[in-house]
Amino acid sequence: MRINIMVVEDEESIRKFIKINLDREGYAVYEASSGEEALEIVKNEQIDIAILDVMLPGIDGFEVLKELRIKYPKMGIIMLTAKSQDTDKIMGLEYGSDDYMTKPFNPAELILRIKSLIRRLDFDSDNKNILEFGPFKLDLSSREFYKNNVKIELTRTEFAIIDLFMSNPGKAFDRDQILDIIWGVDFSGDGKVVDVNIRRLRSKIEEDPSKPIYIETIWGIGYRWREED
Structure with missing residues (x-):
């Protein structure tokens, strides 16, 4: 292509x-x-x-x-x-x-x-799985994301981050790991790009972005997707 x-x-x-x-x-x-x-x-x-x-x-x-x-x-x-x-x-x-x-x-x-x-x-474009967690559904085939069956528009980068998190619930990723996985090891930009994208994601999926439930901050480390109870 x-x-x-x-x-x-x-x-x-x-x-x-x-x-x-x-x-x-x-x-x-x-x-x-x-x-x-x-x-x-x-x-x-x-x-x-x-x-x-x-x-x-x-x-x-x-x-x-x-x-x-x-x-x-x-x-x-x-x-x-x-x-x-x-x-x-x-x-x-x-x-x-x-x-x-x-x-x-x-x-x-x-x-x-x-x-x-x-x-x-092209992140996981050949993966046909659907990931589900609580009210969320991530369709890796159509590259669509839903909360309570309502579609939420994500950028390509946001989709890749959600895919990473939902594929690894409970696993903490530091900023450098997220940069390497999502942006690539050759990325030489500012690490703040991770925090900005996390903040945008929280504004789209959390009921109260200032008190996030799903994308947790692990102080001194980075972020993780909350494990199911």
Whole structure:
């Protein structure tokens, strides 16, 4: 299967530079110089991964990200942020991006991040099992997640984390283990990406995210999925 990647970047030199490197890897590349153009592309093309700059003319990258997450929850999204803007990284993760790159960046690292994300897109895609726990059901075939028979939309990364947890109830994972399993051992980003994704998951599945029942924090270690009583 050929992966379709959309590069959303208003600086033509950067956009073309990214495209050249993606072309060399055999990806199908779509280019957009604005958020509005990107949203038009996704209406007509099956985009698997979006590389999305934060600073765009007109609709900014965060607004594009929020709309993509609502309409295309399974799309992989990598945000491009300015070197000094840590808040942009956190906001992007909070809004549902799977990863981020700080400009300027090495194109080889971007390719590694994309390959790591592709592994997550295909996470257990051949597994036909259904995992059930209390009110939850995780369908690994259709890649859908339900609570009390109501479907909950998860990003690819969130789905992979839930799969990891529900497949290993009661097992504590530290942040480095989660990073290695979900993001890949070659991931060189900030470990806070784990905490941000856990916080997003809790907001979707817990009755009171401030007092989580299912995704437990193990102080000094990391997180685990609560074992059934």
